[in-house]
Amino acid sequence: NAGVTQTPKFQVLKTGQSMTLQCAQDMNHEYMSWYRQDPGMGLRLIHYSVGAGITDQGEVPNGYNVSRSTTEDFPLRLLSAAPSQTSVYFCASSYAGGKGGRGNSPLHFGNGTRLTVT
Amino acid sequence: SQQGEEDPQALSIQEGENATMNCSYKTSINNLQWYRQNSGRGLVHLILIRSNEREKHSGRLRVTLDTSKKSSSLLITASRAADTASYFCGRHGNNRLAFGKGNQVVVIP
Numbered sequence: 001n002a003g004v005t006q007t008p009k010f011q012v013l014k015t016g017q018s019m020t021l022q023c024a025q026d027m028n029h030e031y032m033s034w035y036r037q038d039p040g041m042g043l044r045l046i047h048y049s050v051g052a053g054i055t056d057q058g059e060v061p062n063g064y065n066v067s068r069s070t071t072e073d074f075p076l077r078l079l080s081a082a083p084s085q086t087s088v089y090f091c092a093s094s095y096a097g098g099k100g101g102r103g104n105s106p107l108h109f110g111n112g113t114r115l116t117v118t
Numbered sequence: 119s120q121q122g123e124e125d126p127q128a129l130s131i132q133e134g135e136n137a138t139m140n141c142s143y144k145t146s147i148n149n150l151q152w153y154r155q156n157s158g159r160g161l162v163h164l165i166l167i168r169s170n171e172r173e174k175h176s177g178r179l180r181v182t183l184d185t186s187k188k189s190s191s192l193l194i195t196a197s198r199a200a201d202t203a204s205y206f207c208g209r210h211g212n213n214r215l216a217f218g219k220g221n222q223v224v225v226i227p
Contacts, residue, residue: 004160033215042206042219043161050213058214090160103148103210104168109160 002026006091006110013081013117021076021113023091030096032074033058033107034066036087043090049074050096081117089113130224137194139221141207142187150183150190151208151215161206164192199227 007022025032033048035058045058049068063085065077074093078085090112095105131137141150149168153161165181167174167190173182180193194201202225208215 031213035217040219043217045214045216048214056213059216088158092161103213103215104166106151106163106166107153107161107208107215109153109162111160112158 004091004093004108004110006089006113008113009111010114011116013078013115015082015117017081019078019081021078021089021091021115023074023076023110024072025074025091025093025108026072027093027108028071029093029108030071031105032068032091032093034064034074034076035090035092036060036085037090037112038087046076046089078115081115083117085115086117087115089115127219128222128224130226131197133197133199133225133227135197137197137201137223137225139192139205139207139223140189141191141209141218142189143209144188145211147185147209147211149210150181151210152179152181152190152192153206153208153217155204155206155220164205194223197223197225199225201225 004025030051034046035043037043044060046064047066049055052068052071055066092107092109094107151166152164155161165176167181167183178195183190204220204222206217206220208217
């Protein structure tokens with residue numbers, strides 16, 4: 001199993017450009033999510049999905065779109081990149097349930113995409 | 119938001135010593151999860167403790183949860199240089215896992 005795969009590893013964009021960060025998992029996880037990590041801010045949840053066709057906003061969704069057409073893939077789209085979106089982006093997935101109920105399964109993280117917007 | 123504070127945020131210890139980190143939260147949780155992050159890589163899961171559990175162990179790791187105080191602690195015993203990393207607690211509730219700012223732990227050989 002490859003686990004959670006994120007591409008690209010690094011990306012430089014100019015302000016106003018758009019791009020899609022890819023995330024794929026091969027563990028048949030129902031739950032997938034995107035976080036951004038900034039120095040001194042920890043990880044903040046951007047969007048998440050509890051299954052194919054279902055997405056919801058996290059803590060910092062503005063400027064990002066997601067879709068979940070398959071169980072395996074959860075791409076994150078930057079519509080018009082801004083310098084404030086310079087960050088490290090992590091995708092993570094898990095089983096939706098677990099012993100004792102929903103959410104009792106740990107997240108599996110990808111290795112991140114380092115994005116710089118100039 | 120379920121984010122809280124992690125205390126201390128930076129810790130430097132000698133190899134062989136114990137390291138303790140604390141995490142607090144504000145609203146009710148389903149579970150609390152501890153993760154480790156090395157050098158900007160993805161987080162790696164360490165321990166998950168459910169809201170009806172009080173203590174869990176995994177190797178040299180011990181996690182406690184006090185729901186009355188809305189706090190948790192992670193103890194690493196007999197630390198090693200390889201334990202140098204950032205440690206995050208994630209509070210799970212409402213389909214979300216919310217992380218704090220993390221604790222940086224440096225273990226000096």
